[in-house]
Amino acid sequence: MSTDQANSTSVNPFTTESVRRALFALRAFPAGLVSLGAAATGRHRRAERWQIAAADSNGPARIDVRSPSWLRVVAHSVLSLLVGMVAWFVAFLGLIAAVRGLFYGLITDGSYEYSWGGPTLAGAWLVHLVLGLLLVPVVLWILTAIASLLAGLTRRLLGDGGPVWAVPVALVLAAAGALLFRSWLHQA
Numbered sequence: 001m002s003t004d005q006a007n008s009t010s011v012n013p014f015t016t017e018s019v020r021r022a023l024f025a026l027r028a029f030p031a032g033l034v035s036l037g038a039a040a041t042g043r044h045r046r047a048e049r050w051q052i053a054a055a056d057s058n059g060p061a062r063i064d065v066r067s068p069s070w071l072r073v074v075a076h077s078v079l080s081l082l083v084g085m086v087a088w089f090v091a092f093l094g095l096i097a098a099v100r101g102l103f104y105g106l107i108t109d110g111s112y113e114y115s116w117g118g119p120t121l122a123g124a125w126l127v128h129l130v131l132g133l134l135l136v137p138v139v140l141w142i143l144t145a146i147a148s149l150l151a152g153l154t155r156r157l158l159g160d161g162g163p164v165w166a167v168p169v170a171l172v173l174a175a176a177g178a179l180l181f182r183s184w185l186h187q188a
Contacts, residue, residue: 015136021160022143026091028150029084036077044073046150052078052158068158080150087146093184094139101132149173155163 035047048068068076105125108115117127143172153170155162 013107014140018140018144020146022091022140023134024148025084025087025143025146027084028037028080028146029088030083032077032081034137036074036081039070039074039077044070046076047159048073051080051154057088072157076153079153079157079167082174082177083146083153083170086173087143089177090142090146094135097135098133099132101128101130104132106127146173173182 022155031050035051037045038044038050051073098110101181107120108121108124115124116131117123149166149169152163152166156164
């Protein structure tokens with residue numbers, strides 16, 4: 001990847017790089033869980049190596065390791081776990097929207113008269129299909145942004161300093177994800 005591509009603020013969700021980074025965001029949950037377990041059992045150096053290896057293979061620049069403390073490794077593991085859960089929830093919602101849009105006519109209860117695209121089944125199905133499929137690149141873009149946050153978090157807590165904003169943004173994202181999940185569970 002060129003330096004211009006690595007520093008670019010625009011993200012094309014239809015590239016293999018975007019898909020690879022989205023998969024990195026989805027790997028954060030299991031990696032954070034395993035690393036937290038390793039750090040809790042006294043193997044925080046191994047957990048640090050796993051986290052840096054995962055971030056190193058997905059970032060534009062190599063991370064300079066500074067031998068972080070046990071507390072930094074645990075904090076990184078917990079934040080990676082929480083942000084990874086948000087990534088999985090976003091992917092889950094995107095998958096539900098795409099599948100429901102694709103199969104809207106088969107899963108509706110017949111009350112499509114007042115739904116988007118109604119009053120006909122064909123119109124409602126078409127609108128739900130288009131909206132469901134348009135969310136796929138949006139979900140990939142969000143997952144790519146989460147992957148960038150995770151890379152910054154790794155550099156901040158385990159590596160060469162990284163951006164100062166990574167830890168507070170990860171905390172805010174985890175709290176917002178928890179609120180979104182709660183709202184989603186209690187929807188009418």
